[in-house]
Amino acid sequence: MSEKISVHQLCFTILTLLSLCAWECSALTDEELEALDEFVDAAMTCKNVPGLTLSMVKDGQTVVAKGYGVSDMDKGTPVTEHTLFNMASLSKSFTASLMAKIFSKHQDISWSTPYNEYISDIAINHGDDYRNTQTTMYDLLSHRVCMADDALYLLLGGFVNVDRSDYVRHRQYLSEICPFRSKYSYLNTMYAVAGEIAEVLEGDTFENLIRENIYDPLGMTSSGFANLDWDDENYSESYVWMPDQYWHHFNKSTNVMIHAQVAAGGIISNAVDMAKYMNFVLSGGKDESGEQVVDESYLRETLRPQTAIHNPYIQSRPTFPVDESSYSYALGWNNVMYRGYVKYFHRGSFPAFGSRLAVYPEVNVGVFIGANGPYDGNDQAAMQRIEAFATDLLLGEEPWLNTTTACTFPEPWQPSSDGVFASFTLKNDKRNGENEKKVNKIKIHKVHTARPLDDYVGVYGHKAFGNCTIWQEDGSENLRYRYGEYGLGELIPSLQEDDVFVITMVGPMAWFLETYTGEIPLVARFGSSEGDIIDELVLLYAPGMPMHVFRRGELMHGPPMPKPTVPPVEDCGSVVGHSPLMYALLAIITVVCTMWGNLVVPQND
Numbered sequence: 001m002s003e004k005i006s007v008h009q010l011c012f013t014i015l016t017l018l019s020l021c022a023w024e025c026s027a028l029t030d031e032e033l034e035a036l037d038e039f040v041d042a043a044m045t046c047k048n049v050p051g052l053t054l055s056m057v058k059d060g061q062t063v064v065a066k067g068y069g070v071s072d073m074d075k076g077t078p079v080t081e082h083t084l085f086n087m088a089s090l091s092k093s094f095t096a097s098l099m100a101k102i103f104s105k106h107q108d109i110s111w112s113t114p115y116n117e118y119i120s121d122i123a124i125n126h127g128d129d130y131r132n133t134q135t136t137m138y139d140l141l142s143h144r145v146c147m148a149d150d151a152l153y154l155l156l157g158g159f160v161n162v163d164r165s166d167y168v169r170h171r172q173y174l175s176e177i178c179p180f181r182s183k184y185s186y187l188n189t190m191y192a193v194a195g196e197i198a199e200v201l202e203g204d205t206f207e208n209l210i211r212e213n214i215y216d217p218l219g220m221t222s223s224g225f226a227n228l229d230w231d232d233e234n235y236s237e238s239y240v241w242m243p244d245q246y247w248h249h250f251n252k253s254t255n256v257m258i259h260a261q262v263a264a265g266g267i268i269s270n271a272v273d274m275a276k277y278m279n280f281v282l283s284g285g286k287d288e289s290g291e292q293v294v295d296e297s298y299l300r301e302t303l304r305p306q307t308a309i310h311n312p313y314i315q316s317r318p319t320f321p322v323d324e325s326s327y328s329y330a331l332g333w334n335n336v337m338y339r340g341y342v343k344y345f346h347r348g349s350f351p352a353f354g355s356r357l358a359v360y361p362e363v364n365v366g367v368f369i370g371a372n373g374p375y376d377g378n379d380q381a382a383m384q385r386i387e388a389f390a391t392d393l394l395l396g397e398e399p400w401l402n403t404t405t406a407c408t409f410p411e412p413w414q415p416s417s418d419g420v421f422a423s424f425t426l427k428n429d430k431r432n433g434e435n436e437k438k439v440n441k442i443k444i445h446k447v448h449t450a451r452p453l454d455d456y457v458g459v460y461g462h463k464a465f466g467n468c469t470i471w472q473e474d475g476s477e478n479l480r481y482r483y484g485e486y487g488l489g490e491l492i493p494s495l496q497e498d499d500v501f502v503i504t505m506v507g508p509m510a511w512f513l514e515t516y517t518g519e520i521p522l523v524a525r526f527g528s529s530e531g532d533i534i535d536e537l538v539l540l541y542a543p544g545m546p547m548h549v550f551r552r553g554e555l556m557h558g559p560p561m562p563k564p565t566v567p568p569v570e571d572c573g574s575v576v577g578h579s580p581l582m583y584a585l586l587a588i589i590t591v592v593c594t595m596w597g598n599l600v601v602p603q604n605d
Contacts, residue, residue, distance in 0.1 A: 033064070035399075040068050046407035049378070049379055049382050050069055050070055050239050050373045050374070051079040052069055053085050053271045053368075054271060054369050055274050055367075057279050062275040065271040067080045067083050071236035073237070081272050082270050082271075083271075084222065084224070084232060086226055086268050087269055088354070089188075089264065093332035094210060095332060096141055096333070097281075099141070099302075102202060103137075104294065112137075116134075121169065122197070125147060137331075138331070140193055140197075141191065141194060141306075142331055143187050144180075144306075145180065146185045147187060148175045150171075153466065155257065156485070157256075158465060158483060160484060164196065164260055164262075165196060168192055168195075170556055171192070189261065191263045192264055195264075198263075213294075217291075227258050227262055240352045241375065250351050250352040251508035254509060265348065275368070278357070278367075281303075281359050282359055284299060284361075285298075285299040302331040305327070305328035307328060319413055321413070324338045341362065349375070352374070352375035355368075356370075367390045367394070370383075385406045385409060449493045449499075451499075451534075453472050456526050462551070467483075468483040468537060469481065470491070478491060481539070487509070489506050489510075499525060501523060501525075503521070524537060524538065
């Protein structure tokens with residue numbers, strides 16, 4: 001009896017010691033956990049973040065997986081470790097991981113094989129044989145193809161009803177923005193091409209391939225896809241803090257727009273599942289039981305530097321107490337140095353979510369963060385500082401940020417550009433007091449055009465961007481337009497220039513007009529390629545991106561019929577408009593911008 005007891009005691013002692021060792025090697029102290037919570041709360045408060053999710057891993061263990069704030073501002077629903085957030089561009093690493101799995105099975109092809117050798121009906125650039133025959137998976141996933149993106153048209157739902165395979169095969173009609181492989185140029189559309197290649201090679205949908213090769217083996221039982229699972233009850237609401245100082249509650253049903261680029265930004269997940277994903281990457285492709293899910297050599301290749309990123313600060317003296325430099329892009333990951341540690345990182349942004357993911361394989365540490373607003377840059381600012389603080393705790397380093405500098409950064413090390421700290425406090429007061437749904441009434445002016453409005457009516461198309469329908473309703477002194485599922489509104493003749501119309505918008509994406517453009521209006525410009533007949537339209541362009549011309553007869557598909565319209569002055573959602581005085585200012589700005597040249601919209605991250 002005594003022998004059995006001693007053996008039992010010995011086993012119990014060994015198990016206890018092992019469990020204590022595992023705990024000591026991976027967990028944070030109570031004081032560190034309390035400091036973490038205080039830091040997160042401080043950063044969220046001063047940066048106006050409604051809800052946030054966080055997971056931290058070390059040595060194969062989940063150290064933290066929890067939520068902060070609310071997932072629904074109206075109901076006060078708290079964020080938990082199970083609340084789903086949009087991963088946005090963190091999805092790119094999932095696509096790279098999937099391709100690693102596929103290439104490990106197809107020994108006759110590799111990352112460096114021109115994909116034209118095994119899939120010949122997808123072109124990168126219409127008429128550019130070199131791009132079309134030489135582009136590899138390295139090129140697609142490391143952002144060196146150098147073609148224009150279509151983020152704006154995607155956001156307007158321009159491809160909601162376009163078959164994904166057809167969408168990919170029309171990307172060849174995008175314009176070149178720099179010579180092939182000449183530099184790093186972030187491009188969501190090439191991940192859509194990679195996703196289509198995966199579907200062709202494996203004979204299944206991208207979503208099913210991710211489930212079967214990533215989600216299921218890793219036990220990511222809650223994760224899904226924004227285009228398919230946007231109505232999941234665990235999927236957080238998201239919020240945009242508008243320039244006019246009010247919250248816009250983003251309509252999640254519009255997440256279906258991402259179906260065309262699900263391989264670039266369609267993953268949704270939570271803190272628990274993302275901890276499993278981080279451990280998968282850190283372990284070289286293994287699941288929780290130690291079984292190899294993706295061949296280690298192929299997965300490690302997704303982390304290897306591929307395309308240099310211009311960064312003048314890499315060799316400079318650090319401005320802040322610690323150094324951090326991004327120097328290249330791998331396959332779905334940025335290559336970064338933080339405090340002398342090798343860091344693989346990506347961030348994401350998709351209305352109205354933000355996300356960040358960082359792993360450190362040499363020390364087996366990872367941090368994931370997601371936020372559901374305010375989608376104005378402050379979400380990334382808050383998450384960046386939380387990531388640094390959480391990473392320092394896991395690394396055993398003294399955190400260089402505290403609850404004060406989380407808000408004042410870059411002060412005291414570098415002057416702020418303006419008095420932003422005071423405005424953060426104002427925003428926070430507004431957030432705690434109300435969740436306003438603002439409706440601005442659009443004032444319509446009677447402006448005579450140089451030609452009859454009928455001259456502009458018709459369907460204008462672009463082989464990459466789809467079709468835009470322009471029509472006039474009886475009795476209206478303005479034109480109406482529909483582009484995609486969400487691009488709907490009126491075209492109001494410019495006060496100063498013929499054939500130029502100021503764009504108004506209604507419906508679930510109307511908020512973007514104000515958020516993306518500020519005081520500079522979006523305009524529609526009609527033109528004639530020859531003679532006097534209107535046959536060209538430049539629609540929705542803003543400073544900084546190339547101009548795209550829609551033409552009569554150049555259609556991506558058969559022309560859509562106009563849908564019943566919601567009067568622009570009475571949209572039941574958020575309508576973004578301006579006062580009569582503002583319209584006069586907009587017209588003047590339009591002329592000035594026209595003199596400068598092309599106008600366009602910033603790319604989605």
